[in-house]
Every structure is written in C-alpha cells, then in structure tokens.
Amino acid sequence: MAETVSHHLGKGRLVAVEGSLQISKSEKDGRTYTNPQVIANEVRFLDWPKDSKKGNGQSAGYDDDNFDVPF
Template sequence: MLNRIILIGRLTADPELRYTPTGTAVASFTLAVDRPRANQQGERETDFINIVVWQKLGELCAQYLKKGRLAAVEGRLQIRSYENKEGQRVRVAEVVADNVRFLDRGDSTGGGGFEGSGAGFGGGFGGNQGFGGNNNKRGSNFDDDPFVDDGKPIDISDDDLPF
C-alpha cells in the first residue's frame, strides 16, 4: 500500500504554529495548487489543500514561510473526523508533511531552500538534495544551487541523458 502526496503551490496565509500539551510543535497552513488543465470556460482552477507539519520542521515553516511563498510539500494524505460545535460529524482531508521545500526567496529571509524530515526532524535543513534525501548539511541556501534563477536554458545533449 502507498500513501504519498507531492504538491507545489503558494501559501494562502502565514502558517499557524501551535504546541500540544506535551510541548510538540505543530504548524498548519493552506497551499493553493493550480490544476493542470483549464475548465470548460478556459479558466484554471485551484485546489486549496490543508497542510500539517510537526516538530522542528513545523517551527521552521512557521518561521520562514509566509503568505504567497512558493513551497513543495511531500507527505501523506490523512482523513480525520471530529464533532463540531453544532454536534455534527465533520470529515477533514489534510496532508501531513514529511518534507517541505521552500522554492522561492523570501524578501525578509534572504534565502530559502530549507528541507527536513518530519520523523524527529532527522533530515536536517538546507538541502539542495530534493525530496526524500536525508540531508544533514546546515546553513545551505539557494546560492549553493548553480541552476537557481539563472534564466538560461541548460544545454544538454541527448547522449548525456540516462533515459
């Protein structure tokens, strides 16, 4: 069985950071993700997907992500239900993030590119390693990536491609 989600979108608001009674950090935010095809009227539709990020990675998201920032999220889909104030049962779908990658430069942070693993934050942050890596480098930013914001096409011959 497999339950993996990878999303790229923009935050609709600043992340909300809370702590459980035992002191575990949990951040939540909504990611606006465009659908790949236009509807019958020729307009692009957007899905608004709730994201939950635990522990140190949640604190980093709350610190560095802001409304409008572009982010990639990798995690699992979780469906949960609760009873609202009116006594009605409500079902909620959300993505519990294992990795979050900040894809653009924030005006106030001067950098980006933090990535982490939600399992005890074992993945470190600051990677140019992409999803799924266990990157323990610290302090890296987009300046380490030779392909960020270059604006020029990459000249690669077909012979150099592995596929």
C-alpha cells in the same frame, strides 16, 4: 524542523510538500466536520521571501543549493 518551517513560511510563499494527507471526520451538534491533516516528510521552498534580511533576495539561514527542510 516544524519550527524552522513555521519561521520561514508565510502567506503567498511557494512550497512543495512531500508526504501524505489524512482526512478525519468528527460530529458535533448534529453537524459533520471534515478535518484534513498534512503529514509532511519533506518541505521544499520554491521562492525567496520578498522581505529578505540579507538585502539580496535570499533569506537568512539558507544558501542557493540547500533549500530543503526534511522532517
């Protein structure tokens, strides 16, 4: 499912993500780095892509009623 999401998402798209956020810290050369990681259980697309291949504002592979991508 991650491949499907990566194919349909792009900069500026609106999505809702249900899941959790994990924060880890690491140190390198005396600096501390904070590394957030999103663990998604469900991704919901909230808009249609602007450059749709169907020509009617809908993206290929999705219909009006099924816009969720569960993981």
